[in-house]
Amino acid sequence: MSKAPxxxxxxxxxxxxxTAGCGSGSKASTSIAATTPGTSTTANAPSGxxxxxxxxxxxxxxRLGNQLGAVQxxxxxxxxxxxxNASGEQTTATLITKELTMLQRRLRxxxxxxxxxxPPADVxxxxxxxxxxxxxxxxxxxxxxxxxxxxxxxxxxxxxxxxGVLAMQTATTAxxxxxxxxx
Numbered sequence: 001m002s003k004a005p006x007x008x009x010x011x012x013x014x015x016x017x018x019t020a021g022c023g024s025g026s027k028a029s030t031s032i033a034a035t036t037p038g039t040s041t042t043a044n045a046p047s048g049x050x051x052x053x054x055x056x057x058x059x060x061x062x063r064l065g066n067q068l069g070a071v072q073x074x075x076x077x078x079x080x081x082x083x084x085n086a087s088g089e090q091t092t093a094t095l096i097t098k099e100l101t102m103l104q105r106r107l108r109x110x111x112x113x114x115x116x117x118x119p120p121a122d123v124x125x126x127x128x129x130x131x132x133x134x135x136x137x138x139x140x141x142x143x144x145x146x147x148x149x150x151x152x153x154x155x156x157x158x159x160x161x162x163x164g165v166l167a168m169q170t171a172t173t174a175x176x177x178x179x180x181x182x183x
Contacts, residue, residue: 053120054180060117061175061182068110093148096156100145107138123175130171137164 050058111134119127140162147155159165175182 051120057117057120057123058181061180064110064113064117065183067113068106093151093153096148096153097145100141100148104138104141104145107134107141111135111138123178123180126171126174126178130168130175133164133167133169133171135164136167137162140164 111131114127114131114134117127141159144155144159144162172183
């Protein structure tokens with residue numbers, strides 16, 4: 001059996017994490033120049049410098065994003081030689097299922113952490129949408145996991161288009177358009 005399904009799954013998961021804002025690993029500095037031109041935020045202090053609330057929110061979100069970004073490294077962390085020596089489709093399905101289950105647990109933890117963050121008023125709605133998207137994505141993975149367990153690796157192709165992933169992307173874009181550097 002080809003190991004292409006596992007490779008595809010790992011690429012898909014990396015793509016999902018990157019496009020959903022799950023931590024790029026970069027620590028962009030928070031400055032007024034980093035805000036999107038033509039937008040105003042209530043989080044900026046009168047002096048033109050970002051408020052303490054905005055900076056604190058960005059840092060919390062970046063830290064959480066980096067934790068989720070680490071999932072990229074963990075998901076698919078099996079040594080390729082071990083995968084290449086897998087004894088067939090069932091072993092590959094088991095490995096992918098284990099990775100997806102780990103991702104699902106981490107997403108649920110991230111949703112709890114998002115709930116604990118008090119976002120500034122101008123991004124409160126988008127922040128809530130991001131949390132809901134993370135929970136929806138975690139829930140949708142249950143169906144993908146069930147299909148992979150049966151050997152249906154085509155289910156992995158759906159990951160990037162799951163409603164939860166798309167909701168996470170939309171919410172992340174809404175937050176960054178308000179001038180917040182969260183990824």
